[in-house]
Amino acid sequence: MNRSDLIAASKQLLLAGAALSCAFGVQADSEIDVKQLSQDIEHQVIEWRRDLHQHPELSNREFRTSKVIKQHLESLGLEVTSNIAHTGVVGILKGGKPGPLIALRADMDGLPVKEEVDLPFASKATDTYRGQEVGVMHACGHDTHVAILMGVAQNLVKIKEQLSGDVMFIFQPAEEGAPAGEEGGAELMLKEGLFANRKPEKIFGLHVTSSMPTGMIGLRAGPAMASEDSFTITVNGKQTHGSRPWNGVDPIVTSAQIINSVQTIVSRQVDVTAAPAVVSFGAINGGIRSNIIPDEVELIGTIRTFDQDMRADIKLRLANSATMIAQSMGASATTKIDQGYPVTVNNPELVAQMKPVLAGVVGDEMLIEPGLITGAEDFSYYALETPGLFFFLGVTPKGTDHTTAPSNHSPRFYVDESALVVGVEALTQLAVTSL
Template sequence: MNRSSTILITLLLSSLSLQAQDFQAQIAQKATALLPKVIEWRRYLHEHPELSNRETKTAEYVAAHLRSLGIEVQTGIAKTGVVGLLKGGKPGPVVALRADMDALPVLEKADVPFKSTVTAEYLGQTVPVMHACGHDSHVAILMGTAEVLAAMKKDIPGTVKFIFQPAEEGPPGTEEGGAPLMVKEGVMENPVVDAIFGLHISSSIEIGKIQYKQGAMMASSDWFTIAIKGKPSHGSSPWNSIDPIVVGTQIINGLQTIVSRQANIVDAPVVITVGKFHSGVRSNIIPEEALLEGTIRTLDSKMQTDVHERIRRTATKIAEASNAQATVTIDKKTLVTFNDSALVSRMLPSLQKAAGSGKVSIMNWVTGAEDFSFYGTKAPAFFFYLGGMPKGKDPKQAPSHHTPDFYIDDSMLDVGVKAFCNLVFDYKKK
């Protein structure tokens, strides 16, 4: 290579570096200026929550905003989902960004001016509704991201697909919904997505900070039922019965030995929780049947299969030992949320630019679950946590997600906007 070629390449690289710095500065300036609107959107959504597969008003709110930005909009995907498509002014990949929209049947206790007083029907009952997991923040962040990127459309390398997803918390009853239905209805196609990014607000991570993990990050979520059939009798003569309640308690204890004595938790954590135990109608009648319901969390697909088999064997053999019968049903709800290691390594600088030096760190894997995992079956995926805990608060004292006291500080949601925008602009680099 001659000296003139070397100089030309050096100048070109210098120009690209300056251009990247300019885009980063524009993103930072626009996201910071937009923060009051993002907070306003988040608080409006918080005050008007909707349950899974019922997010009609939320979808209308989102779609109207995207249309106002000149973004191509599709509605009615996976029942109430909204997808926006923004074609940039330069050639490049298709990058998808996802936010979930649904709230939970929880009665809000936090004393905030935008507190939810909404009620709705859930499985035949009237229930309070609250954004007790922070999905209102996710929607507002993605709306803000859309506004920033729409203003920078001519400079965007490729296409951005904004995915506003319903029913992340799980559709009610036997309905389909959530990410599996979004994928089934083609959200990762037309155009085909090259990479997808998502975030989740955390009530126990300080505002302004980001946490991530390569590989397995969040657990699979499987739900199980164990139907036990015994023999009824009068409570005064239990020897005439095959007591399904006693068998059920023995099964519960047996399931815990799978975690404590059988699963190799050095490889990955395992959680088996029985959350419901239904049996009987009167204190002096031993019933014929009992029903256990619970959840299984694993962070390794091989371990997931192994644990399922151990649960079936443990329940049926314990029941047989008492001449009862146990029928085990396991419903796979959510896959392991897996972050593509190469994608994480490549895009980590984008998060560092968004949050600032020293504010992006590695986290431990968690046994919570996310249906974002289904998008990762179609394209490399990267999911990360964004801090929502007030500065100076003890994470151990922070109200948990899915509880009436759940609370986040929304004063730094612009960090999430900056992260999404930087990911879009930086992904083009090979």
């Protein structure tokens, strides 16, 4: 090969290398070090979390939390809209180049739980819940979700000129459920037009959990968390003296028959090989005295499913069972079902695309596929509108058995704050990869 041929071949190799580099979105002079960005703000994220933890607020009452978020997003120069679904805050970051819109979501409400964790920043807050004064605590980790997303926003603002597209930061109230008589949460944010002007191409969210060790990420494709529906069955009989049951119709015995029969819906009537399901009774209210058979008994319970068709089928079977059994015993039964959150479904294609990204953050050994979770999440509403990915972040410290650690919603729920930077890096990296 002569000198001119060598020069020509070298040019071809350089051009080919440049083409490959562009194809994979990697350029040496614009490489983004997400890990370093996240580590640089770790202390600040922890400080935000501690402040939020010390000042928790109940669903639809997150006034201080909303103000803190709004001030932070405005300080970053984002387009900010507040008072969505009562206290929700949304920030829009415009990337330096044209491209799609993606969304990142954090929930921000606390729970009516009195904190029992010995922390210098433990919650002493109280409020009124269902007519009673209660302690208020971030017993589900929503304080960490807010702090993490505030950090992600700060990261992405620093590199916005390199982003090909825009980011919607959703800080959502009332994930734990709106107070009686009120609307709230993701459903209300969507109802009030969250995605009306421009729908995100995809949405990401996370949830901390004590059921995994610090820094581990759990991600499952397809159905990941259950739907949730609560029900009330009112059984009406005929009051009589306990010594003469034949003179009345006993709603207590009728209720017992209904409870026993309903257990066969899952065990004998639906195909649990297709998807698991749970029907549980949580309360039975009726009668006041040992020798008086009452007129009425109230049964309260919950339905959990991982399939929308099965969900509808079980609700129909529940109502039919209660009605027919009551009639067979001379009583009557009315079933009221309050529809809760849908099944949380992780888009399989999006999971396949982003699983290597999360593995790159924590390592293959720290990325697991968890089992189905019978808890419910209103992130599910967003995932019905656009492809969604919702993952779990372990927060139980080394040396503590995560299988016995106090669970989310416990007054002793504890967060290892070293996990927060992992959440910031993971969400930031998902956004950067998407744009």
